[in-house]
Amino acid sequence: MSYFSELGLAEPILRALEVKGYTDPSPIQRKAIPPLLEGRDLLGIAQTGTGKTAAFALPSLHRLISEPQPRQNAGCRMLVLSPTRELAAQIAENMRGYAKFLNLSVQCVFGGVPAGKQARALERGVDILVATPGRLLDLIDSRALTLRHVEIFVLDEADQMMDLGFIVPLKRVAAMLPKTRQSLFFSATMPQSIADLGRQFINDPVRVEVAPQSTTAERVEQFATMVNQAEKQALLTLSLRAGLADDAADNAEHGPIDRALVFTRTKHGADRVVRHLVAAGIPAAAIHGNKSQAQRTAALGGFRQGAIRVLIATDIAARGIDVSGVSHVYNYEIPNVAEQYVHRIGRTARAGATGVAISYVAPDEKSYIRDIERLTRVKLNLLALPEDFQNQAARLPAPARAAPEAQGDRGRRDGGRDGGRGQQPRREGERRDGGRGQAPRGDRAEAGAEGGQPKRRFRPRGPAGLGAHKGAVRRAS
Numbered sequence: 115m116s117y118f119s120e121l122g123l124a125e126p127i128l129r130a131l132e133v134k135g136y137t138d139p140s141p142i143q144r145k146a147i148p149p150l151l152e153g154r155d156l157l158g159i160a161q162t163g164t165g166k167t168a169a170f171a172l173p174s175l176h177r178l179i180s181e182p183q184p185r186q187n188a189g190c191r192m193l194v195l196s197p198t199r200e201l202a203a204q205i206a207e208n209m210r211g212y213a214k215f216l217n218l219s220v221q222c223v224f225g226g227v228p229a230g231k232q233a234r235a236l237e238r239g240v241d242i243l244v245a246t247p248g249r250l251l252d253l254i255d256s257r258a259l260t261l262r263h264v265e266i267f268v269l270d271e272a273d274q275m276m277d278l279g280f281i282v283p284l285k286r287v288a289a290m291l292p293k294t295r296q297s298l299f300f301s302a303t304m305p306q307s308i309a310d311l312g313r314q315f316i317n318d319p320v321r322v323e324v325a326p327q328s329t330t331a332e333r334v335e336q337f338a339t340m341v342n343q344a345e346k347q348a349l350l351t352l353s354l355r356a357g358l359a360d361d362a363a364d365n366a367e368h369g370p371i372d373r374a375l376v377f378t379r380t381k382h383g384a385d386r387v388v389r390h391l392v393a394a395g396i397p398a399a400a401i402h403g404n405k406s407q408a409q410r411t412a413a414l415g416g417f418r419q420g421a422i423r424v425l426i427a428t429d430i431a432a433r434g435i436d437v438s439g440v441s442h443v444y445n446y447e448i449p450n451v452a453e454q455y456v457h458r459i460g461r462t463a464r465a466g467a468t469g470v471a472i473s474y475v476a477p478d479e480k481s482y483i484r485d486i487e488r489l490t491r492v493k494l495n496l497l498a499l500p501e502d503f504q505n506q507a508a509r510l511p512a513p514a515r516a517a518p519e520a521q522g523d524r525g526r527r528d529g530g531r532d533g534g535r536g537q538q539p540r541r542e543g544e545r546r547d548g549g550r551g552q553a554p555r556g557d558r559a560e561a562g563a564e565g566g567q568p569k570r571r572f573r574p575r576g577p578a579g580l581g582a583h584k585g586a587v588r589r590a591s
């Protein structure tokens with residue numbers, strides 16, 4: 115009998131967890147499930163990767179089946195709001211898995227695809243609806259959906275919602291929800307503005323806080339290499355080549371790579387990196403807002419299944435993406451907002467595993483590193499360029515070596531198109547349309563299920579393969 119059964123969850127839910135291979139609840143699940151089963155509201159301060167989806171999904175499913183209700187036309191009993199399409203699709207997929215042995219329907223709606231089919235799917239009502247705010251409001255405005263029957267409301271990633279300009283849509287949603295309901299409000303950070311937003315949704319909540327950001331950061335071995343922007347491509351190519359090689363355990367500087375996620379600042383930058391890697395014989399794919407949904411689905415699917423072990427992503431596209439076995443995160447460009455760095459490196463070291471984060475720091479990015487170290491209270495381990503870097507780089511095929519365009523990117527960042535925005539990151543796909551807050555274009559759905567992934571428990575991965583770098587992370591004084 116698993117510890118989950120001691121939490122009082124219904125048998126079909128326990129069976130679904132068994133199928134997933136989960137035996138022990140994660141800390142947030144341990145803390146959140148009992149009060150949620152009692153019907154309390156919840157204020158959850160937790161990042162993705164902590165198991166928070168199951169923390170809200172499992173007790174909600176339990177409550178929905180404990181008090182069965184007929185589906186109402188265009189209605190839903192549980193509404194989960196998520197900032198991006200990827201995350202919405204992922205949550206819905208997880209919900210379907212946990213509800214595998216229950217007679218509950220799960221529907222997911224988001225922008226960027228025709229609304230007609232989604233509206234038709236809602237006609238007879240659904241039990242659980244996962245949505246991005248823009249499309250949710252579209253469906254409500256076209257009378258394809260009503261929130262009158264919502265019993266459980268979940269707002270996920272509230273800080274990201276605010277970042278993406280969804281505050282006005284969220285207030286509209288708040289006004290439409292029934293007064294009597296259970297509300298759950300999750301955010302990775304809880305500054306005053308988010309706490310104020312939370313007050314509009316939750317009533318006398320239980321507060322659950324897990325894994326403050328620095329804790330995740332501490333589990334990741336973090337390296338930084340000072341390198342000119344124009345040399346980053348060659349350095350990345352060489353590092354990936356070494357890490358993906360069969361003898362990587364012995365020779366690769368950053369340990370063998372299971373899967374690597376490479377963050378670039380721009381969509382074009384992501385495509386360029388892919389071109390260079392492919393030219394060097396390293397299969398890679400990109401996900402970002404300019405890709406069609408089919409392309410993104412294919413890229414993510416290939417990455418999940420291991421057919422492609424290197425995925426290049428922009429921040430928005432990668433937000434909340436949960437892929438097990440991401441051993442390495444590369445910051446090809448350093449985010450100029452320190453929290454973004456924490457989100458990025460949180461793509462590795464998920465569910466208790468350890469991981470490696472490698473940052474390529476151009477001279478004009480050094481100040482960002484200082485901010486990051488201050489936030490995470492972790493000092494990055496400085497690594498010099500490999501001794502024979504220039505020679506190795508010179509031997510790469512030309513497209514894999516040269517990255518003159520990257521200089522142009524940097525120029526824009528500092529003085530060009532983005533210059534007027536100061537330190538603000540230019541958000542991919544962001545659109546502010548009089549406060550109605552459409553889902554950002556960047557957030558496309560992915561259909562990839564979790565199938566075929568290794569079963570995981572909340573236990574740190576052993577040092578296998580990464581041993582040479584243990585102790586690389588030091589706390590900054």
Ligand code: AMP
Pocket residue numbers: 135136137138139140143161162163164165166167168436464465570571572
């Ligand atoms: P989340 O924070 O919801 O994105 O979850 C992070 C990952 O942990 C997802 O892949 C979940 O499927 C997985 N997970 C959630 N709960 C557990 C658990 N109790 N044991 C093992 N894995 C889990």
